[in-house]
Amino acid sequence: MNALGLFGAFGTLFAAGYGLLALLVRRSLQLSLAEQIAFSWLFGTGAVSLLLWVFGFFANGLLLQGLVSVVCISLGMVGWKLKTPSQIRRKPRWFEVVLTAVITIEIAIVFYLSFVHTLGWDGLLNWEIKARYAFANGGVLPAAYFSDSGRAFSHPEYPLAIPFTELWLYLWLGESNQFCAKTIFPTFYLAGTFLLAAFAVRLSRRTWLGLLMAALLFFVPQITVEAGCASAGYADFPLSVFYLAAAGCLYCVVEQGNDVFFRLYAACLALLPWVKRDGLILWIVAAACGVLVILRARKPPLSSLAFLPGIVIICAWRLYLNATHALQAADFLPFNPETFRTHLNRALPLLSALVAEFYSLPTWSLFWFTVAVAFLYSLPRMRDPGVVALVVALIAPIVLYLSLYLFSSWPNYLDHVGLSISRLLMQVVPVGFLLIVLAVSRRPEKHPQQVEMPNRATCAMARSERTAVVELA
DSSP states (O other): OHHHHHHHHHHHHHHHHHHHHHHHHTTSSOBOHHHHHHHHHHHHHHHHHHHHHHHTTTOOHHHHHHHHHHHHHHHHHHHHHHOOOBOOOOOOOHHHHHHHHHHHHHHHHHHHHHHHSOOOHHIIIIIIHHHHHHHHTTSSOOHHHHHOGGGGGGOTTSOSHHHHHHHHHHHHHTSOOHHHHTTHHHHHHHHHHHHHHHHHHHHHSOHHHHHHHHHHHTTOHHHHTSTTOTTTTOSHHHHHHHHHHHHHHHHHHHHHOOHHHHHHHHHHHHHHHHHOTTHHHHHHHHHHHHHHHHHHTTOOGGGGGGGHHHHHHHHHHHHHHHHTTOOOOSSBOOOSHHHHHHTGGGHHHHHHHHHHHHTOHHHHTTHHHHHHHHHHHHGGGTTSHHHHHHHHHHHHHHHHHHHHGGGBOSSSHHHHHHHHHHHHHHTTHHHHHHHHHHHHTOOOOOOOOOOOOOOHHHHHHHHHHHHHHHHHO
């Protein structure tokens, strides 16, 4: 029964995501199979979790599951009818086959690690606890949960993309099976490697380089084996995949000039604040990069509607938390100028802690050193709005995250940094790989062809020749 339940849950998730992808693409862009799988998973988890939350206001139990299933199947039928065009595949070279095999083995290892280890703190006490409460209440989180001080440790103010994706599996399984719920997180790793490889190929036009970047993602310890890694049940890596999708699509808007990528960017952007509370910061950064691209590419004013879905989700979730009197986390002091002024002396110790984190080889290996070199290589190309958007997408979240610790309410704010900074940095790691791709595959700038200006003697000779022609005529 568990196998059938998982098949039904994953099948409806992918069907909903593929239908949304087909509606966004509208047969006007060729996507690789890897891109279709990855986008279908991202859009599917986002759509199903939102539908469970919205439909949960007036339905529960089998009715709720049936309504969401009908929408998923309907979207799947739309996707099947539209059929997103696939890229023409060529015969792979031998080293591309080797890299593909390596990536397959790495994905299998991540699945294995997720099954043999228990969920981490966030996986158990932030996400699964919400999924279990909702499952026990017919698929709807009890309103009392949000204002219960005894459960404030589980962050009731966090959004519901991850716990309601787990809830969807529970509804299909008929039980709250933690072992089956763990399949969600390595699937995000699969989607992340697929998207990283696909975007790297689009940026560099070299298949082997895209596969190499996807293979190297596995060798960042924070991604695979450290606390809060992709298999531990934390939301940071899933959030990084959504952020990678938004940043990669935005670069493709500039590089390939296809408005389909802008629609995909808008969809991924909208889901960032629905994955985790930190996604609001990533949404602000990605939206600012989108404004930059709109202005530099001189896109029509209607392009600003791309920010509307995200704003709706942010405002709707905030209104819902206010209506349920949800408790807020006590990890930070009030964000106001007075707190900023009195805690500004933390800036240098925080910067030192960040630099020390970059140097932590057991956590990051040589990743941040490589990113620093790639950043230097990208400086001559800063006239390109796509490159500027990628650089801002990488650096701005780091600066904003570090600034948050100025408002930390912990007695020792450096302990707060040490506990969470590595997981926050992980959210921008895939974008860092895209910057590395740009550095490795950088193309020389096209200079306008110089035209030699004629001198006075040449002009005089030309006039004399024209006069002679007129006289002969």
